[in-house]
Amino acid sequence: MRALLALSSVARTALRRLRKERPPASRTLAGDTAQTQPYFGLLVDIDGVLVRGKTPMPAARKAFKKLMNVKGEFIVPVVFVTNSGNCVRQTKADQLTQVLGVPISQDQVMMAHSPLRMFRRYHDKCVLVSGQGPVMDIAKSIGFTHVITMEMLREAFPLLDMMDHDRKPALASPKPVKFPNIEAIILFCEPMQWETHLQLIIDVLLTAGNPDCVPRQLLYPHIPVVACNMDLMWVAEGKTPRFGHGIFVLCLENIYKKITGKDLKYELVLGKPSEITYHYAECLIRAQAAERGWLKPIHTLYAIGSLRREQEGASSLEKTAIFSENQ
Ligand SMILES: [Mg+2]
Structure with a gap:
């Protein structure tokens, strides 16, 4: 008001x-x-x-x-x-x-995410996008040409997402798949099913974009990460503010730090x-x-x-x- x-x-x-x-x-x-x-x-x-x-x-x-x-x-x-x-x-x-x-x-x-339209150096990279809503359409509208969604990654590597017992794969050992190497991660907004996103993003970071491999050592610095909207909370109809994308990113940063001892670094942080x-x-x-x-x-x-x-x-x-x- x-x-x-x-x-x-x-x-x-x-x-x-x-x-x-x-x-x-x-x-x-x-x-x-x-x-x-x-x-x-x-x-x-x-x-x-x-x-x-x-x-x-x-x-x-x-x-x-x-x-x-x-x-x-x-x-x-x-x-x-x-x-x-x-x-x-x-x-x-x-x-x-x-x-x-x-x-x-x-x-x-x-x-x-709109300012990403200016950063053409990422547009032809193979990017993993995280968020909710029409993430593929959003990525394409910005100018990205080679987009991997979390669902595509999960389908290609069904043994990675093991948190939800009801969504575990039926296959004991799926066939190896050809999958492009992910060159950057773009965090658009807070996703659904945080456990899946947190697990798979960490996998991609630890394997330099190829979650099918088993790294022998820590690959650091990790592949580029771009984060849009670091707001911890936002105002909805409720009486008190709600978790925003910043809380998701905070979880991701802390998991990465606990596992590797290193800081998660951002190539770009966008949004107010x-x-x-x-x-x-x-x-x-x-x-x-x-x-x-x-x-x-x-x-x-x-x-x-x-x-x-x-x-x-x-x-x-x-x-x-x-x-x-x-x-
Ligand atoms: Mg506001």
Whole structure:
């Protein structure tokens, strides 16, 4: 609620400014004069700000109406920045359109894994992806071309996943399979069946991507690991916050450390409050402004989130603001 009040006040300021600054000057593609073009963009969190679980916050629709012009277009560039990672951007855009009652495009949505689109060096590697939802579709939408899901790995090596007695394989000794060597692990979001994921990810780490082999020594450093969303908790309908992906990753780190004595290292950590995330969001804001024909530089970004998030992200945001002003 506090965040939405802040959003309303930012919107009010923008509107006041746009009303005050009228004609003349040259018009852009969007028909806005140079003076009525926005100088700032908005980065808006979703969970705990616009929705709580699947329940919309009552003030969200009202606040967003104030950010639209009579043609139903945004009067400032807006990007929704969420740490969730269990769907593709279009799915989230559709959900937001429902919640806010205004059309939201996938180009306005940034999930925890979205910045991976910039890291092309991973796109042609054979990657093992962990998460829930349509993980294969998510990976392909980012640009990955050679994707292994946990189910594919489990099927190829049925003797590895032995925790759940009801899911143990019937075969005593399955035939050897040809399986590609996994070159990197991408952790999208919290998975289902943690015991399976924890076991198989550790297997892949200890065997340098080939869980069929028996390593004679510790292979360290391990293959690259990318983690999206390190939030320990998140706000749903419940009275208290719920376990997030950060708790899963914490388990993984501790298991790896206990077994090997070494630290699990990340090549990349994405999602708020990582600096990469805010830089990518800034790129999306600039792209949106360019598309609308707003030529005036966007030199300020306002991020609207829960109080805890604002505190965590403060240092990154300050850096983003400095970066923006230096453009
Ligand atoms: Mg949130």
